[in-house]
Amino acid sequence: DAEITQSPRHKITETGRQVTLACHQTWNHNNMFWYRQDLGHGLRLIHYSYGVQDTNKGEVSDGYSVSRSNTEDLPLTLESAASSQTSVYFCASSSSGRNEQFFGPGTRLTVL
Amino acid sequence: DAKTTQPPSMDCAEGRAANLPCNHSTISGNEYVYWYRQIHSQGPQYIIHGLKNNETNEMASLIITEDRKSSTLILPHATLRDTAVYYCIALPVSGAGSYQLTFGKGTKLSVIP
Numbered sequence: 048d049a050e051i052t053q054s055p056r057h058k059i060t061e062t063g064r065q066v067t068l069a070c071h072q073t074w075n076h077n078n079m080f081w082y083r084q085d086l087g088h089g090l091r092l093i094h095y096s097y098g099v100q101d102t103n104k105g106e107v108s109d110g111y112s113v114s115r116s117n118t119e120d121l122p123l124t125l126e127s128a129a130s131s132q133t134s135v136y137f138c139a140s141s142s143s144g145r146n147e148q149f150f151g152p153g154t155r156l157t158v159l
Numbered sequence: 160d161a162k163t164t165q166p167p168s169m170d171c172a173e174g175r176a177a178n179l180p181c182n183h184s185t186i187s188g189n190e191y192v193y194w195y196r197q198i199h200s201q202g203p204q205y206i207i208h209g210l211k212n213n214e215t216n217e218m219a220s221l222i223i224t225e226d227r228k229s230s231t232l233i234l235p236h237a238t239l240r241d242t243a244v245y246y247c248i249a250l251p252v253s254g255a256g257s258y259q260l261t262f263g264k265g266t267k268l269s270v271i272p
Contacts, residue, residue, distance in 0.1 A: 080259075082260075089261070089262050089263075089264075090203070090260060090261065090262055092259045092260075095259070105259065106259075137202045137203070139202070139203075139260075144252060145252075146191070146193055146208070146250045146252065146258055146260075147193075147205045147208065148203075148205060148260060149205060150202030150203050150204065151202055152201065152202055153200075153201070153202050
């Protein structure tokens, strides 16, 4: 069955380190998204991509970057991790022109 | 995007139908009603969407009023695994992309044994 996976599921890192969170989907979806979810803030969009080589900033993109070199993967990089980036990160994907987004299981990131 | 209003919480007995209401009185003609849910510690899950006709899939039914100002998500036989926060949002359909999902506080559904 097609699916969307994220790795690692849990990560503890130190302030200032570079961290990359992986997202892989096997639906052949053109659209991919990264969200973070914090208590009191709900889901907030970090970056999104509508296809290979396309990336766009979301509402909370500072300190994060993405690259889309193929259809299946959209890795999220924290350039220099900060304690404010402690959160649960969700990756999602959807078909072109569709708002039905399918989410991964999430990565819980702790920055000490 | 139209604002949606949902009750903060509801209880439902296991095996009974759960009817979750949503008001979207400012919805525009090109906006669909989408329902998602989030079970504790899991990613959000798409349930169903509709424009103006009632819709049914393997998970739920969606009833949209004729004036499209409100809708009801129906889980016909609720189980304990349906305990989750349910979100109703209104979104237009985009050309090639997909819209950012912005959830409000949703309805916390508790299915009681």
